[in-house]
Amino acid sequence: MSDQLKTRLIQIGLEQALVDEILNNGRLMKVRQDMPLISPGMKAEAMPMVISGTLRIMREDEEGNEIFLYYLEGGEACAMSISCCMNNMMSQFKAVAESDAELWMVPMGLIDQWMAKYQSFRKFIIDSYQERFDELMQMIDSIAFMNMDERLMKYLLDKKQSTASFEIEKTHQQIATELNTSRVVISRLLKKLEKEEKIELHRNRIEVL
DNA sequence: ACATTAAGTGATT
DNA sequence: AATCACTTAATGT
Numbered sequence: 420m421s422d423q424l425k426t427r428l429i430q431i432g433l434e435q436a437l438v439d440e441i442l443n444n445g446r447l448m449k450v451r452q453d454m455p456l457i458s459p460g461m462k463a464e465a466m467p468m469v470i471s472g473t474l475r476i477m478r479e480d481e482e483g484n485e486i487f488l489y490y491l492e493g494g495e496a497c498a499m500s501i502s503c504c505m506n507n508m509m510s511q512f513k514a515v516a517e518s519d520a521e522l523w524m525v526p527m528g529l530i531d532q533w534m535a536k537y538q539s540f541r542k543f544i545i546d547s548y549q550e551r552f553d554e555l556m557q558m559i560d561s562i563a564f565m566n567m568d569e570r571l572m573k574y575l576l577d578k579k580q581s582t583a584s585f586e587i588e589k590t591h592q593q594i595a596t597e598l599n600t601s602r603v604v605i606s607r608l609l610k611k612l613e614k615e616e617k618i619e620l621h622r623n624r625i626e627v628l
Numbered sequence: 629a630c631a632t633t634a635a636g637t638g639a640t641t
Numbered sequence: 642a643a644t645c646a647c648t649t650a651a652t653g654t
Contacts, residue, residue, distance in 0.1 A: 566642095567642070590633090590634060590635085591634075591635065592633095592634075592635095600642075600643085601642080601643060601644075602634090602635085603635095603636090603637090603642090603643075603644075603645090604642060604643070606634090606635055606636060606637090607636085607637085607642095609635095610635090610636070610637090620635085622633095622634060622635075622650080622651055622652080623634075623651095
């Protein structure tokens with residue numbers, strides 16, 4: 420398992436000494452599907468790096484309305500958690516395990532040191548920050564400028580990509596909740612997509628063509 | 629066979 | 642695009 424992480428970290432371009440430090444100082448955390456990792460208002464004490472599985476990152480308001488932002492997949496780090504920790508702030512995000520997942524939790528205290536000590540780590544963090552930022556911008560675009568049917572299609576394609584599978588095992592209600600709309604709307608749009616032969620509908624399952 | 633949950637649909641705002 | 646009200650279909654007990 421930690422071999423898997425090790426090769427991944429080296430692939431990313433981190434030097435051996437740093438990889439060793441990461442391996443020696445983090446801890447493994449296994450999460451089961453649908454387990455919440457963090458909610459707004461909580462404080463993160465470690466930065467998660469995804470070894471396997473995927474995390475779903477969402478925004479959530481006080482009433483429990485939520486909106487899907489992006490997925491974190493194998494090899495990616497939740498760089499956003501750094502900003503909230505460094506400034507001793509509360510999390511602005513909600514993270515849930517989209518599938519069973521293995522995470523490598525790196526204590527925040529070390530992030531600072533490593534950024535100073537290893538230029539490869541600084542680059543890694545800045546790059547992943549950039550990626551998250553880009554995804555957030557995409558999400559703003561899609562919420563502000565796209566119609567619900569385009570948003571839904573984007574959602575389906577995102578999901579397909581993140582799981583490398585054409586099968587999406589979710590109910591219309593779950594999708595509606597993540598996109599912060601109603602089930603009826605999703606059902607109708609999905610039906611339309613099915614007529615356009617972009618997807619196939621089954622109970623609890625959607626097949627992207 | 630019956631109850632429960634998911635999905636489909638017309639009508640209205 | 643949201644909501645209501647209702648139907649139909651799939652699944653669990």
